[in-house]
Amino acid sequence: MTRATGPIALALLLALALPAAAVPAPPGAVRAYDTPDDDGLSITLEWALSPSDSGTALDGYVISRAAAGSDSFQPLAQLPRGNAFYHDNEAETGAAYVYRVAAVDRGGEVSQPAASGEVRAREQWFKAGKVNALVGTLLFVFLALLFIDRAKRGKRYIRHIPGLDAVEEAVGRATEMGRPILYVLGFSTISDVATIAGLNILGQVARKTAEYETPLVVPTNDYIVHTVATEVVKQAYAGSGRPDLFNHDSVFFLTSDQMGYAAGVSGVIARDRPATNLFMGMFYAESLVMSEAGAATGAIQIAGTDAINQLPFFITSCDYTLIAEEFYAASAYLSQDPLLVGGVKGQDFMKLIIVALVLAGSIWMLATRGDWFSSLFAIN
Amino acid sequence: MTTNPWVWLAAILTLCIYTYLYKDNPFYKFAEHLFTGLAVGYTIAIYWHNAVQPYVIQGIFRAHDWVLLVPLGLGLLYLTRFIPKIGYLMLIPIAISLGAGSGVGLPRSLEANIVKQMQGTLLTPAMLQHPFDPYNGLVVGLLVLAGVVCTISYFFFSREHTGALRVSSRIGIWFVMIGFGASFGYTVMARLSLFISRMQFLMTDWIHIIK
Numbered sequence: 303m304t305r306a307t308g309p310i311a312l313a314l315l316l317a318l319a320l321p322a323a324a325v326p327a328p329p330g331a332v333r334a335y336d337t338p339d340d341d342g343l344s345i346t347l348e349w350a351l352s353p354s355d356s357g358t359a360l361d362g363y364v365i366s367r368a369a370a371g372s373d374s375f376q377p378l379a380q381l382p383r384g385n386a387f388y389h390d391n392e393a394e395t396g397a398a399y400v401y402r403v404a405a406v407d408r409g410g411e412v413s414q415p416a417a418s419g420e421v422r423a424r425e426q427w428f429k430a431g432k433v434n435a436l437v438g439t440l441l442f443v444f445l446a447l448l449f450i451d452r453a454k455r456g457k458r459y460i461r462h463i464p465g466l467d468a469v470e471e472a473v474g475r476a477t478e479m480g481r482p483i484l485y486v487l488g489f490s491t492i493s494d495v496a497t498i499a500g501l502n503i504l505g506q507v508a509r510k511t512a513e514y515e516t517p518l519v520v521p522t523n524d525y526i527v528h529t530v531a532t533e534v535v536k537q538a539y540a541g542s543g544r545p546d547l548f549n550h551d552s553v554f555f556l557t558s559d560q561m562g563y564a565a566g567v568s569g570v571i572a573r574d575r576p577a578t579n580l581f582m583g584m585f586y587a588e589s590l591v592m593s594e595a596g597a598a599t600g601a602i603q604i605a606g607t608d609a610i611n612q613l614p615f616f617i618t619s620c621d622y623t624l625i626a627e628e629f630y631a632a633s634a635y636l637s638q639d640p641l642l643v644g645g646v647k648g649q650d651f652m653k654l655i656i657v658a659l660v661l662a663g664s665i666w667m668l669a670t671r672g673d674w675f676s677s678l679f680a681i682n
Numbered sequence: 683m684t685t686n687p688w689v690w691l692a693a694i695l696t697l698c699i700y701t702y703l704y705k706d707n708p709f710y711k712f713a714e715h716l717f718t719g720l721a722v723g724y725t726i727a728i729y730w731h732n733a734v735q736p737y738v739i740q741g742i743f744r745a746h747d748w749v750l751l752v753p754l755g756l757g758l759l760y761l762t763r764f765i766p767k768i769g770y771l772m773l774i775p776i777a778i779s780l781g782a783g784s785g786v787g788l789p790r791s792l793e794a795n796i797v798k799q800m801q802g803t804l805l806t807p808a809m810l811q812h813p814f815d816p817y818n819g820l821v822v823g824l825l826v827l828a829g830v831v832c833t834i835s836y837f838f839f840s841r842e843h844t845g846a847l848r849v850s851s852r853i854g855i856w857f858v859m860i861g862f863g864a865s866f867g868y869t870v871m872a873r874l875s876l877f878i879s880r881m882q883f884l885m886t887d888w889i890h891i892i893k
Contacts, residue, residue: 432789432793434797435789435792435793435797436789438792438796438797439788439789439792442788442792459840460839460840461839461840461841461842461843462842463839491779491783492776492779492780492783493779493780493782493783493784493787494783495784495787498780525760526760526775526776526779529760529763529772529776530776556718557718557719557721557722557725558721558722558725559717559718559721559722559724559725561717562717562718562720562721562722563718563721565699565713565714565717565718566714566718568702568714569706569710569711569714569715572702572705572706572710573706590873595702610861610865611865611869613862613865614862614863614865614866614869615866615869617862618866625858626837627837627839628837631839646839647839647840650838650839650840651840653834653837653838654838656796656800656834657830657831657834657835659800660800660803660804660827660830660831661827661831663804664803664804664805664827667804667805667806667807668805668807668810671807671810672807673806673807673808675804676801676804676806679797679798679800679801679804680801681793681797681798
């Protein structure tokens with residue numbers, strides 16, 4: 303017996319002396335709180351990393367959730383090691399939950415879980431992280447209203463925009479040559495400010511074409527823009543005392559496919575040979591296809607857009623280009639509408655405030671070596 | 683050469699469009715009209731599958747989701763333009779589109795184009811640590827600040843560009859043109875890659891010159 307039990311006892315002693323399969327240390331305290339500034343469907347979890355997180359043996363963290371008062375924890379997610387933050391975006395508004403976070407190693411060993419307190423998701427009606435945008439919007443609206451009021455009382459000065467002389471010249475040239483004017487409103491929808499500015503200028507151009515009896519061609523790509531453009535041209539002809547000259551077919555729908563539209567406009571340019579091409583609105587990759595087609599026919603071309611990526615193409619292929627805000631100011635300058643003039647002047651004043659803030663803020667931050675001023679412009 | 687008729691069709695239409703480089707001709711005209719017509723038809727099919735099918739047929743007629751009658755009614759108001767007596771009703775959906783577009787667009791535009799840009803323009807104390815760092819140094823920061831201020835002065839419309847405003851606006855338009863030059867070069871490269879891809883299609887898929 304003694305001979306037989308000797309090795310067994312030794313084996314037992316060795317087994318006790320060797321370390322057992324190491325269970326990872328649990329993460330630190332779990333903090334669960336309602337995600338701020340949301341629609342009430344999210345809870346945020348934060349925890350301190352497990353002490354075992356420093357090595358490579360740890361695989362990550364398992365997060366589970368249960369309704370408060372219940373022990374039925376359902377797994378939500380497993381995050382890689384090094385993570386101490388999780389958004390539960392599937393919470394129900396007002397329901398109470400408890401969360402557990404446990405560390406798990408590569409062998410599948412799971413630590414004791416660390417539990418959070420009870421938490422509920424609530425919706426907030428005010429997004430505090432966007433206060434700066436709200437202040438900016440209110441300031442701009444105030445300035446616009448102030449300057450609209452001033453414009454109504456006759457203070458409508460806007461500096462001369464050289465490119466605009468070209469519009470009158472171009473209409474005159476088309477009249478002399480007996481060829482039409484092509485007006486392209488861009489490739490966007492009515493909600494785009496550039497499209498609206500393009501429609502404003504279209505009204506002014508249509509008045510001139512009505513006066514000079516010059517044909518106007520307006521191919522469109524969007525059914526709402528088409529409807530509004532038709533009305534704008536119709537009213538311009540009526541306003542010029544020539545409703546009889548308005549031709550319903552002069553404003554026509556081509557297609558809402560980008561390159562299909564570009565091919566269609568290029569076809570119009572090649573066949574109708576307009577003396578003047580006006581590109582006023584929001585443009586994308588189709589801009590160069592159309593303006594190059596126009597340049598090849600020798601037409602006078604004037605473009606106006608705030609599409610930064612397309613402006614270089616218009617500058618190279620058109621005779622005149624209204625760059626970004628010049629385009630908006632142009633519609634105000636031409637129409638002298640107090641609403642538009644007030645808007646442009648309101649923006650001007652806003653620009654002064656922006657420049658003053660940026661200069662003063664930079665000097666302040668460099669002088670004080672603090673960057674709290676920069677945080678005023680953070681959007682969360 | 684391939685025997686796939688669809689590749690042949692695509693290749694022939696590609697060549698038809700390229701004939702425009704010579705001058706307007708019946709081949710281009712055919713491809714242009716086919717393209718425009720197909721695009722309209724395709725868009726109608728897209729609207730049918732993305733709007734009419736899920737919202738009108740499924741939503742209203744099958745799921746009885748009556749709230750969807752509101753956008754359907756607004757959409758139908760567009761058709762009143764064909765009835766002169768009540769044609770003015772079409773202005774209602776247009777006004778809603780415009781109002782909603784502006785309301786949603788203004789704060790978003792202010793955030794992305796003004797507030798964040800202002801933050802990016804500010805000179806920060808961190809820039810003092812490595813003044814000549816090409817990405818976040820003080821020198822680059824000053825250049826950006828000067829560019830922003832001068833460019834804004836170019837787009838100031840309430841005063842004639844005379845005196846100091848003339849100088850700053852001139853500098854501003856130089857900044858703008860340098861930016862446009864870079865953008866032009868970048869986009870030309872993208873267009874060239876589109877052309878190369880079309881040539882690859884012709885050489886590889888159609889006539890099999892490139893394997």
